[in-house]
Amino acid sequence: MTGMIVMNMEETLMRHTSHDPVTGLPGLPLIRDRLANALQRSRRNGFSLVVLFVDLDGFHLVKDRDGHDIGDRLLKKVAERLAEQIRPGDTLARFANEEFVILCEQIEQPATLSVLADRINEALRQPLECGERQLVVTASVGLAIGNGNTHCVDDLLSHAETAMSAVKEDGGDGWRFFSPGQHDQDQQRLAIVNGLRTAIERNELSIRFQPIVVAESGRIVGAELLLRWNSSEGEIPPAVFIPIAEMTGVIVPIGAWVFRQACLAEADWRRRWGAEAPYVSVNVSPRQLIKESLVEEFAAILRETGADPARLLLEITETALMADVELNLRILRRLTDLGLRVAVDDFGTGYSSLAQLTRLPVAVLKIDRAFVDGLDKRPEHRAVIRAVIGLGRALGLKLVAEGVETDAQCLELRAHGCEFAQGYYFHRPLEEPAFVATLESGLRGGGLPDPALSLYFLIYVSQATPPMSGATLDALREQSRTLNRSTGLTGCLLYQDGLFMQMLEGQREVLSALMDRIKTDPRHRDVRIVIEGLARHRIFLDWGMVVRDLTPGPNEPDFTPWQHRRLSFRDLAEDARTCYVYLTAYAGCGMSEGISVLS
Ligand SMILES: Cc1cc2nc3c(=O)[nH]c(=O)nc-3n(C[C@H](O)[C@H](O)[C@H](O)COP(=O)(O)O)c2cc1C
Known part of the structure; x- marks a missing residue:
């Protein structure tokens, strides 16, 4: 019994010296030992090994803002998340502050490491519950591959750290393999840090608008x-x-x-x-x-x-x-x-x-x-x-x-x-x-808009060339939608009783070039412009087409006793304002889906 207590105390003591008390993970001396042993093994078995250097982005902000206690809780949670990502034989250690190191041995296919690195980034992106708070931290991950014949412990650790720094400089939240050129970048980084401290006094900063x-x-x-x-x-x-x-x-x-x-x-x-x-x-x-x-x-x-x-x-x-x-x-x-x-x-x-x-x-x-x-x-x-x-x-x-x-x-x-x-x-x-x-x-220039950038609009009516099948209309819709999106035109094309009425809005030159094509399109004739001019702002966010079949729908009222003349788009075209009101009523009616067929 006494022997067991003594053994447990010894173990606790060991853990405190070789393990990090916050996360319970191996600390720096232990990971160095394990890495040295792994390199020896790799010399014997010929397999490569990899060191991943994981540094939390913006951790200092959390610690400065929320204090050490929350900082420590966060580190513990991060350690748990990381532990979930690695294989049973891999080693996860806390290197220093917000830095973790993962050692994976017997790497047969280095390509699989990118999957591991992706997984680590993804796992850390998920919010972490730290007491009352939900915190989001991302990580910069540097990877260095090596083996016992070509690398020593310090090489691998410093290469992985250099690769991690390169990720940080790119904005963090990602991973990267070490490449030899990164050593020079490290030197450059040091020079920048030193130079920046005195840049203001030395009048080296300037501004642009x-x-x-x-x-x-x-x-x-x-x-x-x-x-x-x-x-x-x-x-x-x-x-x-x-x-x-x-x-x-x-x-x-x-x-x-x-x-x-x-x-x-x-x-x-x-x-x-x-x-x-x-x-x-x-x-x-x-x-x-x-x-x-x-x-x-x-x-x-x-x-x-x-x-x-x-x-x-x-x-x-x-x-x-x-x-x-x-x-x-x-x-x-x-x-x-x-x-x-x-x-x-x-x-x-x-x-x-x-x-x-x-x-x-x-x-x-x-x-x-x-x-x-x-x-x-x-x-x-x-x-x-x-x-x-x-x-x-x-x-x-x-x-x-x-x-x-x-x-x-x-x-x-x-x-x-x-x-x-x-x-x-x-x-x-x-x-x-x-x-x-x-x-x-x-x-x-009087603050006037550049004419080339002015917003124009236009409404026309035309007579469709029969037969106008559903497939023909579909083709017209697809073609026009694609072209209009790429040229920034918005608006609405209506088809009803064999007639078209279309409103288009956009840059003047683009609009007039399109109208030249539309006027000669054999799918319709008698193209008549109802109104065109400068627009104050756009009405439509996209371009769409509405096909209205005027055979009575099941939910419509019975119009047969109604004796008055039916107005076609040709008649509506007499009154530009009515056309405008009629067309713009379709703005926001699912134009981005391209079509709404009303029957
Ligand atoms: C009623 C009608 C409306 C049309 N609306 C448009 C339109 O809004 N945008 C568009 O690019 N083409 C539209 N077109 C098709 C054009 O006439 C033309 O076929 C298309 O711009 C391609 O021209 P291209 O083959 O000379 O490049 C429409 C055609 C018809 C018959």
Whole structure:
């Protein structure tokens, strides 16, 4: 009996020295031992082994915000999730802080490792219950493969860590294999961290303004302030230095500097242009959001610069907002109490709970550039864009599409009802003097919309060429729907009693080119324009076709005693306004499905 107690005590002691007390997992010395043994075995059996370095993204935010206790609970939950993903013989260890290491031996097919890495990312994306809170953390995973003949313990651990850092720099939530070139990247990263700390004092930071425009007219209504870093080594792209600044916390002083620049610009522009001055959009990092003093700091900058908070928009990424809604809600309310407005940046890339979104005091959704870019390449991106626009409109939010680069993207976004846009198609990021000149030349033009971008509409009627079978109508619908979507035309085509009536809306040149084709289409004749002209805004979000068969339907009233003359589309065409009212009544009647057959 006594012997057993002694043994248990010894075991507990062992566990405390070699195991991590928070998660109960092996600690650093033990994993090094196991890795050394595994390398020896691999020398004998010839199999490769892999080290996965798993680092939780944004864990420091959770710990800073919620304290060590919640942080520890989260680590425990993460350890459990990770343990569920690995094979019985694999080793899972806590390496340090929010870093875990997994060792898998006897790798026969390295390709299967990508499945494991995917599984780990996916498992961690699911919310974790930590006491009262539901927390979401993602992970950056680096993989290094090796064997006892070519690698030592330190090689594998440092390679896996380097690969993990590369994932982090790409925004985290992913995995990557180590490649030798990444060593140089590691060195570069170190230089960036050191350089960033002194970038403000050394006057190395500068700003650009990328105009935000009304998608239909191109009129500039705002500008996003973008940061540039001209380091002593040359220009470092924001995609490289921002994630590093975020990771190291240097983003906090830089963020305050950027907010001050935004305020100075707002105050200056309002002095120049009064009510016509564009608003200024500025990014706020999650690291800034958790600083208790942020609100006081912003309030002081607003006072000092005399900026109008209502004309400043704080852009916060969807991922940062959703990481902890309760805490963000508190801070955002205080920021909006100052009069500032909030936009959800990169919308569509995170894991928003819609219920949570409606609770946040948000005024604008910025649609992520990846979806805009995929509009003409990936059908699912088109579906996301439509859903986001529909959601934004339903919630009464303004929508800004980011990264608009082509005519077709712009037309399609407008067709779906996205009001504002930003991207190279309109303007590149500009230095302030160039921005001022661009805006002034727009104002000198009386602020009139660019005629090439003007929105036109048109209604015509025509006589169908018989026979018009269901198949002919189907073919016409499919052809027109595809073409109209790609050219940004919206509207509605009606077919009734052998006559067509169609309303089309879109860019003037596109519309007139289509009308040239429609007029000579043998499927109909006697095309007569009822009305055409400038439109204030679009009525339809898409293009659809309604076929109405006028043989009486079972639920219709009996019209036979009705003696008056039946009006055809030809008769309706006498009155443009009636045509307009009749056609636009179909807006929103399932146009996006392309057809509704009424009988
Ligand atoms: C009544 C009617 C309505 C039409 N509506 C459209 C339309 O909205 N969009 C469209 O691209 N084509 C429409 N078409 C088809 C065009 O006339 C033409 O066939 C099509 O644009 C392809 O032209 P293409 O073969 O010269 O490229 C319509 C044709 C008819 C008969």
